[in-house]
Amino acid sequence: CDAHASDPDAVAAVEALFRALPMRVLHLGAADHDLHMAYVSHISHLTSFALALTVLEKERRGEQRIFDLAGGGFASTVRLAKSAPATWVPIFRQNRDNVLDVLDEHLSQLHKLRELLATEDYAGLTAALKQANEIRKIIP
Template sequence: MKNIYIIGVGLIGGSLAIDIKKNNPDMVIHGISRKDATLETALSLNLIDKKATLDDIENADLVIVSIPVDATVKLLPTVLDKISDNGLVVDAGSTKVDICKVVENHPKRRNFLAMHPIAGTEHSGPNAAIPNLFVGKTNIICEVEKTAFKLQEKALKLFADIGMRMRYMNPVAHDKHIAYMSHLSHISSFMLGKTVIDKEKNERDIFDMAGSGFASTVRLAKSSPEMWTPIFKQNKTNVIETLEEYIINLTHFKELMKQDDFDAIFNEMKDTNYIKDILNGMG
């Protein structure tokens, strides 16, 4: 692979560009964006080597689509239209069902690999790109059997070389699991932030009294609504299901409080402490 084209040079696209270039200095990273200012920033930060347009994709060995999932669904068929028979297109979307479905009958389906690198921060845009974002992170690969073997083999090695481990999953299972593991935590963070803003009218009080626990819990509320609204829309059914279960648990906790049943509350929290063992086991 020589020519890499990245559509959407923000946190994910830009961070991929940094690590791919570090491991493969001879590769040429091309950036594509609706906004020229984004590409100028990416150039100034050395995230990309050159600016490009969609018409240049015919020259690509690899195209990484890293834009909001609704935009991916609209653009992906066009990108596949333009890719050469020897080129590969991958996406980095947080939902997979709609993205896989839109290209399921495309004549160049073999030139597409659906993936979701599970990494990120609450920041967005080219300035948010950082090195080593993907070290030790999981890259979910969907419908790998529909991608030409020689093409997927090169791409998977490229991503493994920057530190990612591959996990294979079908799109339906991916969207269901990610609703619990990622989408629910973002909603919780947004709504905690909203609750505090609504009730604590004095911004100084929020600033002075916010401890590290609040800051870490509400961190995701700084995430981009432009990115997350389409995710919630595409994964609506799964997100609603997770919210219903979450609300049941919150309501149960509230009822225990009303009943002064703090032994039960202690036991609930003690049982939930097991989550640290699960997460530590993944470290």
């Protein structure tokens, strides 16, 4: 909600409830919330759904042993693909424009990584992966 346009007592009550859980309280307008969620939540789900579909298609075509090789990294990456479509389709629909913009950015990054690999630019690939490792500074 827009905290500035809301009843201060109601905002304080909700904040107290959230902090008691304990949760972090952030005040964002709806547009900022939707944009940021597209980056840190919605694209993660789409990526997970896509990977699950990719591997399930391989399995469907007769590669039953593919899951015998799946380890913790795969399980972590596709965990979100177990989420209910009844939850996610309305979210994707409501935030469609932001999700499409972020998806385009994500696909661009994937294409860059693909190009580095295809051209055997392993120094460039190493540099890109090291740059991605910077996420550790934000999410330990």
